[in-house]
Amino acid sequence: MAPEKSPKPQQEVQQPDEGRRNFLKQSSLLTALAVAPPSLLKAAELRWDEKAVSYFEKVPLSLEVNGKAQQLTVEPRVTLLDLLREQLAQTGTKKGCDHGQCGACTVHVDGKRVLSCLSLAVMQDGKKVTTIEGLANVDQLHPMQESFIKHDGFQCGYCTPGQIMSGIACIREGHANSEDEIREYMSGNICRCGAYPNIVKAITEVKQGGQKV
Ligand code: FES
Numbered sequence: 001m002a003p004e005k006s007p008k009p010q011q012e013v014q015q016p017d018e019g020r021r022n023f024l025k026q027s028s029l030l031t032a033l034a035v036a037p038p039s040l041l042k043a044a045e046l047r048w049d050e051k052a053v054s055y056f057e058k059v060p061l062s063l064e065v066n067g068k069a070q071q072l073t074v075e076p077r078v079t080l081l082d083l084l085r086e087q088l089a090q091t092g093t094k095k096g097c098d099h100g101q102c103g104a105c106t107v108h109v110d111g112k113r114v115l116s117c118l119s120l121a122v123m124q125d126g127k128k129v130t131t132i133e134g135l136a137n138v139d140q141l142h143p144m145q146e147s148f149i150k151h152d153g154f155q156c157g158y159c160t161p162g163q164i165m166s167g168i169a170c171i172r173e174g175h176a177n178s179e180d181e182i183r184e185y186m187s188g189n190i191c192r193c194g195a196y197p198n199i200v201k202a203i204t205e206v207k208q209g210g211q212k213v
């Protein structure tokens, strides 16, 4: 007995009505494009509609960043990290994971460490933000910066700004009393190069030196 022919796969079968509907849809779209005024097409191309909407959505924001008062307007969805890097050109703060998992974006808000990739800029209204650029006092590096250099606390340096900001916070929070404690409270800051032993030495020395951080 001859084997039965297997039925045609369903997706290959196009009903006459469906073909006509697709044709009508495409030709209506082409007609709409053909009769649209050139200015409308240009506006769509330049995405003016999105730009106009984002303009109206912006909200005012007052911040002090590294000692300088800033009056800004931002979209409510903008993170503190993107505001710092893209609007204020403070690119010392790094974007690693952008998901709160690496610590590269750590900054201080009112003296406390925060992951700027997880904070909306609008939540910081009226607050003081310090980034790695704001630590040094004119030509005098912050003691934690000095100590990182002295102890080779970095290799590629990408995680370093976040490590330094977190190291300072670790001391301020009273969590730098032993190497184990430092490691635990610095565990949110990932370094792919494995500079951890030197980072711990640097933080330990600043803590033991008793300088104000
Ligand atoms: S970039 Fe914010 S935690 Fe990684």
Ligand code: FES
Residues within 6 Å of the ligand: 153, 154, 155, 156, 157, 158, 159, 160, 190, 191, 192, 193, 194, 195
């Ligand atoms: S020094 Fe390379 S990732 Fe930290």
